[in-house]
Amino acid sequence: MTRNIPEKPGLEGLEEKWDSRWESDGTFRFDRSKTRDEIFAIDTPPPTVSGSLHMGSVFGYVQTDSVARYRRMSGKEVFYPMGWDDNGLPTERRVQNFFGVRCDPSLPYDPDFIPPPEPPEPPISISRRNFIALCHGLTEEDEKVFEHLWRTLGLSVDWTQSYATIDDHSQRTSQKAFLANLERGEAYTQDAPVLWDVDFKTAVAQAELEDRERPGTYHRVAFHRPDGEKLFIETTRPELVCSCVALVAHPDDDRYQGLFGSTVTSPLFGVELPVVAHELAEPDKGSGIAMICTWGDTTDVTWWRELDLPTRAVIKQNGCFQTEVPEWIESEAGRAVYEQIAGLYPNQARKKMAELLEESGDLQGELKQVSHPVKFYEKGDRPLEIVSSRQWYIRNGGREDDLRKKLLELGERLDWVPDFMGVRYKHWVEGLNGDWLISRQRFFGVPIPVWYHLDDEGIPDYDRVIIPDEASLPVDPTSQAPPGFSEEQRGQRGGFIGDRDIMDTWATSSLTPQIAGHWDDDPDLFARVFPMDIRPQGPEIIRTWLFSTLLRSYYEHDQLPWGHATINGWILDPDRKKMSKSIGNVVTPIPLIEEYGSEAVRYWACNGRPGTDTAVDFGVMKIGRRLAVKILNASRFALGFGDDADPELITEPIDRSMLAGLSDVVDRATAAFEKFDYARALEVAEASFWTWTDDYLELVKGRAYGEGGDTASAHAALQLSLSVYLRLFAPFLPFVTEEVWSWWREGSVHRAPWPSPDEFAGLTGDARVLAVTSEVLTAVRRAKSDARTSMRTGVSSLQVTASRKDIEALQAAERDLLEAARGSAVAYDDGEFAVAVVLEDA
């Protein structure tokens, strides 16, 4: 074909040019006529669109894209969808801040509502429906920003296969799977103590917790024995004395042997409490005896459950002490004390209680300041409280050993890349201590698709769940009536109420293979892509996304959702610190792409080893940019001779020697990619490429220009090797390789076959020829460099001492060597390798 090689090729504008061409040509469109064994399916992580764009967003996605492109070139039809995770609390928070609004479900819908141009302070309250409309609107905008970034970076996604976790199809899939869990008994509802965020007013799950080190104060508080003796406990939460249900010590603790089975009374409140024994009580912690409250921490919950203690909860869902005096405080004095802390927040009540205990003489010694871990919701700002509440759960093995074992076994069958990541999964599953809490008392999410019967007194019967017809999904039980009822019966005796909760984000995103593969509405497609080949994701969401996806797949399909889990590393800022918004060291990708180009940013990302933490490194991006420019220039040279030369013409030993080395490079890059080690594949290709430009191109140059030797062999070898290099680099540098490919080839390099050993069949020679010739050339260059003279300076005498084998190799390429060295003759000597060079006078 005619070649159209620009005079001064450059990188500018390649991203836009090729993104729109790929889009119009449908280059990455998934061909669903292929069968499962011909398909490589990727369970793409749906990014949280309300989150900020940062380099972490780029890193893993580019790595996965390189793998996708490799698989596509090696003959697989790649199923590469893109999803948006827009459902859930992060979006609500962003909408609240962006518009200055709060959701108040008690307000009526205002069809004319338009958010103020500037977020008002204080925020205005709007109805649930208005709030959700704002969420939808804003996420659509956020998604556009992400899509633009992905396109600029050259992700080879099939954009016709995209979804959002809040769209109708995702909601239907999510509700359908939930109802299937419910029918099989894998989902259940229960009124129990849950970890509760008082600001967001929602329950949170074990996987969303994080410990933060917070200051606390030990109070040494006296309880009273019947004989008047004081029994001291140490607590950081004296405000919970009123909710105390027992004291506990270790069964083997000699100090308290005589007390087990007896009772004490609480200070100030005078409530009679048993002293009990439990192994979890630690003799060397505090005084060795602790108060059990309902509930100060998760240990309290364990004790309360295992020792079958009464419930005396005082902290309500708003985070405050209940206003009415609890009925278990019977004494007048006690009731008067409680009134002083009624309605307070825990930290206020704590101070008050310390004062009151001090006054009554029940606080002994100085307060002791300590720093201790406190449980927080990972997105929250205040310590979690434990409150009693009705919630929905999915069984996850936290309470059933058989299920836990099964899930551990599935984790072992999964191929983890890198393999040590599997340990994180194992530890998480082994450490689960309760079922998966999936209900959230929030607004922007997939509704829990059930209603409850109301009995004759209008009390909900949570054992009589009403479920929707599958055809009606997705449903919103707060605005739709269940089958067999009419809207008028909502809230009426003998009628129904809808569940007002939504599901946690993970309860929907745990179904990404089913959503992307259309399990719900396209079983033919689903059978072609499921189970998927890879799940690429970050290490921090193994306990959430990976685990929950595996769990749902086990329930629904009794198999692993994918063959491989490829886990990327953390992104660190240029100073190797973890990037976080609060430190303010977040590096955003757009300016970097503008400065260095997409190829450079991709090169940086693909240099990060699988699973290895990687710092943002502008130096590496510069190298990537240089590599891309080099490809343009070297291609201009290799293709600048106008002819299409037949590989059959490659006869010169040094050409065949070069191809021998390249053939080996192809083998190594292929092997690396097969193991998902894109970084090694890049490294191997790159190292070889620089040798090709530095040495081979110099050695072949004269012959290529027709200054002696087999010109056609040079041209053919240049073209074949360039074709191979372009394809080796295509997964990493998709724009520049496509650009060069377009100069002389039809179609996209990204649909061209991955280089195979067959292409070199009968064309390779002795790899030593190029290697040893390059060594001599380097020696000549060194001589010229030492003499501070130009590389064009002629060589009047060249004396090479080498082994017989190397001399033979050198003789095979002598003409090319002399041309590159600017010499006229070489003299050889048998012996240890040495090169003597005499230069012509300048």
Place this chain on the structure above:
RNA sequence: GGGCGUUUAGCUCAGUUGGCUAGAGCACUGCCCUUACAAGGCAGGGGUCGGGGGUUCGAGUCCCUCAACGCCCACCA
């Protein structure tokens, strides 16, 4: 408290099953406008492979131990 990972040139990192004088790029030094490329090319200096033991003919590579850093988990009285 437990687990995982990292520790190789000033910086960022490679070093696959132990094997010839430990590699790359950046940075640094010197040279070169050479007809693919001067926002380039060529050449060069630079490391007791975190510390300490051990196995081996031979260890950056295997074992033990210690340390620093990072991450994950843990019942916070």
